[in-house]
Amino acid sequence: MKQNDYLLSIHSLYNLARYAFLKIESNYARTVEISGITLPQLRVLWIVKVFPGISLSNIARIGCWSTPTVSNIIKILMNKKLIFKEETINRKLYKLQLTDLGNWYINVNKQGKENKVYLFDLIGLFSSEELDFIIDIFTKIIIKEKKEFIFDYIDKINELNLKIDASNFDIKTIGIIRKTIALYNLLRIFILTIKSNHSEPLKEFNVTYAQLRALWIIAAFPGVTSRELSEISFWSPSTVHVIVKNLYSKSFIHKEKALIKNAHYLDISKKGWDLIIDDYNKNQKTLLIFKELEGISYRDILKLNVLLLRMNNKLGNYKTEEYIKKTIIIIKSRVFEG
Numbered sequence: 001m002k003q004n005d006y007l008l009s010i011h012s013l014y015n016l017a018r019y020a021f022l023k024i025e026s027n028y029a030r031t032v033e034i035s036g037i038t039l040p041q042l043r044v045l046w047i048v049k050v051f052p053g054i055s056l057s058n059i060a061r062i063g064c065w066s067t068p069t070v071s072n073i074i075k076i077l078m079n080k081k082l083i084f085k086e087e088t089i090n091r092k093l094y095k096l097q098l099t100d101l102g103n104w105y106i107n108v109n110k111q112g113k114e115n116k117v118y119l120f121d122l123i124g125l126f127s128s129e130e131l132d133f134i135i136d137i138f139t140k141i142i143i144k145e146k147k148e149f150i151f152d153y154i155d156k157i158n159e160l161n162l163k164i165d166a167s168n169f170d171i172k173t174i175g176i177i178r179k180t181i182a183l184y185n186l187l188r189i190f191i192l193t194i195k196s197n198h199s200e201p202l203k204e205f206n207v208t209y210a211q212l213r214a215l216w217i218i219a220a221f222p223g224v225t226s227r228e229l230s231e232i233s234f235w236s237p238s239t240v241h242v243i244v245k246n247l248y249s250k251s252f253i254h255k256e257k258a259l260i261k262n263a264h265y266l267d268i269s270k271k272g273w274d275l276i277i278d279d280y281n282k283n284q285k286t287l288l289i290f291k292e293l294e295g296i297s298y299r300d301i302l303k304l305n306v307l308l309l310r311m312n313n314k315l316g317n318y319k320t321e322e323y324i325k326k327t328i329i330i331i332k333s334r335v336f337e338g
Contacts (some may be wrong), residue, residue, distance in 0.1 A: 016308035053095035065190040084245035112165035138186035144292040
């Protein structure tokens with residue numbers, strides 16, 4: 001095995017995992033929003049349900065959020081009267097508890113056979129051995145990330161059936177669903193950890209993680225429109241508008257007015273090319289942001305990639321494979337041979 005082959009397999013692994021997670025997450029978010037709360041708000045309710053009396057800092061740790069983000073979510077949930085603060089001896093500290101209404105929102109968002117969440121589409125996609133293999137690999141990664149505490153959360157989520165209405169499923173199917181829920185949570189922690197690892201070194205390049213992801217998509221699909229960028233990235237049109245505006249103001253991309261109303265064709269500039277190549281050499285080729293993957297064999301990564309590609313295809317992420325192939329060509333021609 002050549003080092004370059006190993007690097008490309010990790011590039012594929014990350015993107016296959018990322019886009020599978022994003023597809024499931026965006027679908028889940030739309031489903032939850034029908035009830036009147038957001039998925040992050042529901043996730044906080046789950047955490048408080050599983051760990052009554054939990055502190056804000058521990059919610060942030062389990063949810064992989066910043067403290068300000070959690071503080072804002074808690075404020076919203078308290079205004080909605082879904083949680084309340086339990087006073088402690090130390091008045092500077094407080095514990096969070098669910099209200100009856102908070103419990104109601106958890107129950108109303110349990111997914112059953114009649115729901116169209118993509119998690120259920122994965123039932124039967126993998127054999128028991130394949131599912132165990134995927135979970136085992138990501139479990140090893142999470143342990144290396146020193147986030148073993150997430151396992152207790154996943155176990156309790158499944159024990160309490162907080163995400164699913166188990167009444168209409170047989171025991172075997174419930175077991176598969178629980179493993180699928182575990183996989184979904186492990187994917188989430190993996191993707192958010194890589195994002196966190198990558199965000200800090202990107203400050204040197206005066207670019208955010210989201211802006212870098214957009215640059216790679218624009219590089220892979222020259223002339224892509226803002227609407228297409230939104231669809232590929234799973235960002236809202238308003239988010240894409242802000243990202244494109246910032247990239248253009250920093251001269252990382254060129255814009256050309258499209259035939260479609262209020263749309264532009266986007267292309268990466270020389271400065272943008274220099275950025276993504278410099279970042280790849282410094283932060284990805286060195287495995288700086290992928291240090292948790294060290295020790296996982298090349299053979300296992302290739303096997304995992306085959307399974308994750310199957311997941312993406314089942315989820316309808318047909319652009320994912322094309323994106324990976326195009327970005328691999330870029331890496332080979334501009335990094336390895338450049």
